[in-house]
Amino acid sequence: MEAILPHVAFDGWSDAAFRRAAADRGMTEAAARVVAPRGAVDLAVTYHRQGDEAMRAALVKEDLSALRFRDRIARAVRLRLDVITDREAVRRSTALFALPHLAAEGGRQVWDTADAIWTALGDSSDDINWYTKRMTLSAVYASAVLYWLGDDSLDQQATTDFIDRRIDDVMQIEKLKAQVNDNRLLRPLLGPLGALMGRVRPPARTPPLDLPGSWTTPR
Template sequence: MDETPERIRERLLEAILDHVPFDGWSEAAFRAAQRDCDVTAAEARVICPRGAVDLAVAFHRRADRAMVEAIKAADMSGLRFRDKVAEALWLRVGAMGDREAVRRATALFSLPSHAPEGAKLIWETADNVWTALGDSSRDVNWYTKRATLSGVWASVVLFWLGDESPDRCETRAFIDRRIDDVMRIEKVKAQVRDNPLTRPLSKLHESLFGGIKAPDLDHLADLPGRLGGGPR
């Protein structure tokens, strides 16, 4: 029975992980994975037109899918919402996989030619967190929540890469600190809204951005993020 493209891509991904620590997410690593899987060069290129870059993207999205499944399986009913977000990020850390592969992927997506793709993947992770936690915002908050969490997640990845503490406990503490920083910002925003002296600023903000709506998930599936149906 012929394999599906998805199954071949998964085999290529598993194979390339043996080569990434030595060659990075490179053409050499991609060709080695193709040979290991006994896949023709033409077939591998059809499935992954950009070679190792496409497999690095698949590596990231596979971890996103694992995070979403872990969030669904976790009992967060007794947690505050800020703790749910922190727990979701910690679950994403647990889905990272090999640290050298993540390190090499971070370097790859830091290159100018791949930086837009890297930013898109970080946005997708933030969007998957909010969606899995049941975010229902449909106004400008849809964007600000994801933009804020994207910044948090990017910093968490960099911290995790250098964390040598037992069980990466320092990363968990770092996540909590970053979420606390975000919550302080939200507290200040609430104070601005409630203070008679600064309320006009809040009203101005609402008038400027009140017309912004979240994208239509059914008709704009080619935009970054979850659009089109969850982590891929």
């Protein structure tokens, strides 16, 4: 992982960079692929996961008690960007996971980041909200990364402001959802749908991983 980063700036997360990283560590490519069967792709995924772990560690040290919950989310997104040690590696990762055959893998990494943030902030959802929270935050984080990659403002303040605007947009959606749920005229239509959605449960946290989710058995 450490050996490939200097090569990523020139060759991207490519087979060429992977071979050079293996050589730098005194390994054959075959030996390196024992631990990274997909080569540089696996190392790109590892790099992203290391960022999530660093973000979790940074959040533990933060005192968020005085912040509104929407501000805690914004702060967590900002911290996730702050722990990135190599902007060019992220730029190259964005290009890598935009490829059609790796788009699903890229989406999974963004989803995992959103899940890491919500979990670190103590989210206790056990219904459809578990999914909607991570879906909306995934969109916020993905757009924030793209904005951050081109941000040359002082201390990247423009990125912080961008994150705040995106979180505000999400809050407006939540406000609209509440208004719809409180609408007496729509309640007869929403009742059956709400009952159906109420049976959706988040995936199990212990092996075997129960993805993409589960349904409760009616009593």
